[in-house]
Amino acid sequence: MExxxxxxxxxxxxxxxxxxxxxxxxxxxxxxxxxxRTLSQRVSTLIVLGSGGHTAEMLSIVxxxxxxxxxxxxxxxxxxxxMSLQKARVLEESLIQKxxxxxxxDIEKIACFxxxxxxxxxxxxYLTSIYTTLVAILHALWLMLKFRPEVIICxxxxxxxxxxxxxxxxxxxxxxxxxxxxxxSIARVKRLSLSGLLLYKLHLADQFYVxxxxxxxxxxxxxxxxxxx
Amino acid sequence: MMTTGAVDLEKKKKVVFVTxxxxxxxxxxxxxxxxxxxxxxxxxxxTNLLIQMGRGSYIPRKSTMQSCGEDESLVVDYFTFSxxxxxxxxxxxxxxxxAGSGSIFETLRLRKPLIVVVNEDLMDNHQSExxxxxxxxxxxxxxxPQTLGQxxxxxxxxxxxxFQSGDxxxxxxxxxxxxxxxxx
Numbered sequence: 001m002e003x004x005x006x007x008x009x010x011x012x013x014x015x016x017x018x019x020x021x022x023x024x025x026x027x028x029x030x031x032x033x034x035x036x037r038t039l040s041q042r043v044s045t046l047i048v049l050g051s052g053g054h055t056a057e058m059l060s061i062v063x064x065x066x067x068x069x070x071x072x073x074x075x076x077x078x079x080x081x082x083m084s085l086q087k088a089r090v091l092e093e094s095l096i097q098k099x100x101x102x103x104x105x106d107i108e109k110i111a112c113f114x115x116x117x118x119x120x121x122x123x124x125x126y127l128t129s130i131y132t133t134l135v136a137i138l139h140a141l142w143l144m145l146k147f148r149p150e151v152i153i154c155x156x157x158x159x160x161x162x163x164x165x166x167x168x169x170x171x172x173x174x175x176x177x178x179x180x181x182x183x184x185s186i187a188r189v190k191r192l193s194l195s196g197l198l199l200y201k202l203h204l205a206d207q208f209y210v211x212x213x214x215x216x217x218x219x220x221x222x223x224x225x226x227x228x229x
Numbered sequence: 230m231m232t233t234g235a236v237d238l239e240k241k242k243k244v245v246f247v248t249x250x251x252x253x254x255x256x257x258x259x260x261x262x263x264x265x266x267x268x269x270x271x272x273x274x275x276t277n278l279l280i281q282m283g284r285g286s287y288i289p290r291k292s293t294m295q296s297c298g299e300d301e302s303l304v305v306d307y308f309t310f311s312x313x314x315x316x317x318x319x320x321x322x323x324x325x326x327x328a329g330s331g332s333i334f335e336t337l338r339l340r341k342p343l344i345v346v347v348n349e350d351l352m353d354n355h356q357s358e359x360x361x362x363x364x365x366x367x368x369x370x371x372x373x374p375q376t377l378g379q380x381x382x383x384x385x386x387x388x389x390x391x392f393q394s395g396d397x398x399x400x401x402x403x404x405x406x407x408x409x410x411x412x413x
Contacts, residue, residue: 036409053330061397181404187330189358207407227395229334
């Protein structure tokens with residue numbers, strides 16, 4: 001009879017935990033995408049840079065954001081991407097020159113540049129991709145615990161997926177509520193990228209932006225923002 | 230010292246710049262290098278062909294001023310990479326490019342006539358979507374390596390419409406609104 005009782009309490013405990021997680025999940029999914037009501041002066045911002053054209057598009061957004069509102073800024077790029085962080089540094093340094101952000105010493109308090117392991121290289125076998133994706137998720141977890149940003153801005157490619165996954169888990173667990181903004185690439189006119197599809201279907205992004213009207217008609221929770229370039 | 234004839238040639242130089250970015254696009258380089266395409270370019274009044282061939286393995290046939298004296302064919306040169314191809318683009322009269330969005334928008338910003346050639350060998354060729362959309366909107370011409378010659382023959386450069394550059398302002402507005410920041 002004792003065995004029966006402890007089995008019973010374990011089952012109840014598991015049931016209890018699962019219920020809490022499900023309720024919390026429902027709460028997160030309900031509130032994701034709803035405009036925030038709390039007003040803050042500053043929001044720490046994580047900016048995920050993809051390679052090449054993606055970086056150019058992302059920096060064109062960062063360029064027009066209010067620099068004293070979206071601060072500190074954490075830039076993350078894939079380990080194999082050599083150019084993106086450099087371009088971000090150039091942008092931040094030019095802001096100092098324009099005296100938008102004080103002197104050179106302040107740059108450390110304002111901007112941070114980090115590399116992240118890439119989940120999958122172009123052409124990599126799907127088998128080894130499972131391992132590298134896990135590594136990327138762990139690295140994303142490390143970076144997200146370090147920065148705990150209030151805002152995440154990303155535009156694919158895959159570099160942003162581990163980060164958005166971790167951010168979502170943080171929402172559910174209550175570590176940090178990050179508002180996630182995803183902007184689909186200008187090269188996507190009729191079909192979403194894999195990253196975009198994942199973030200859209202799983203409701204991982206709070207707001208989803210597309211640059212062509214065809215995509216907005218197809219994915220109605222997306223916002224049409226015109227061409228960034 | 231330049232002869233009068235050479236000086237005249239310099240002035241009337243019309244350069245076609247071909248770029249494949251950081252990719253390998255042998256099909257395009259081969260097509261541009263073909264007699265058919267070279268002839269069509271010559272017929273349209275172009276004098277020079279400069280090919281940026283990236284990681285490709287196909288080597289085009291060079292052709293210098295001296296060797297084309299009497300038969301007046303195109304002057305052809307090539308290179309693999311350059312830290313910045315902006316200068317080459319600026320001095321070109323026509324640009325033939327792979328379908329990378331960076332190349333496309335850099336060219337459109339410079340207001341140069343552009344033929345985009347889509348690489349059909351690429352897996353998951355989403356790049357063609359952008360090229361086709363911009364061609365539908367008459368901002369550039371779209372071709373395959375096989376139809377490039379025909380496109381050059383029939384293209385009407387006056388039919389091209391300039392592309393209005395965009396910016397990140399609509400995105401910034403929406404982000405600010407969502408976060409509850411006051412509008413500018």
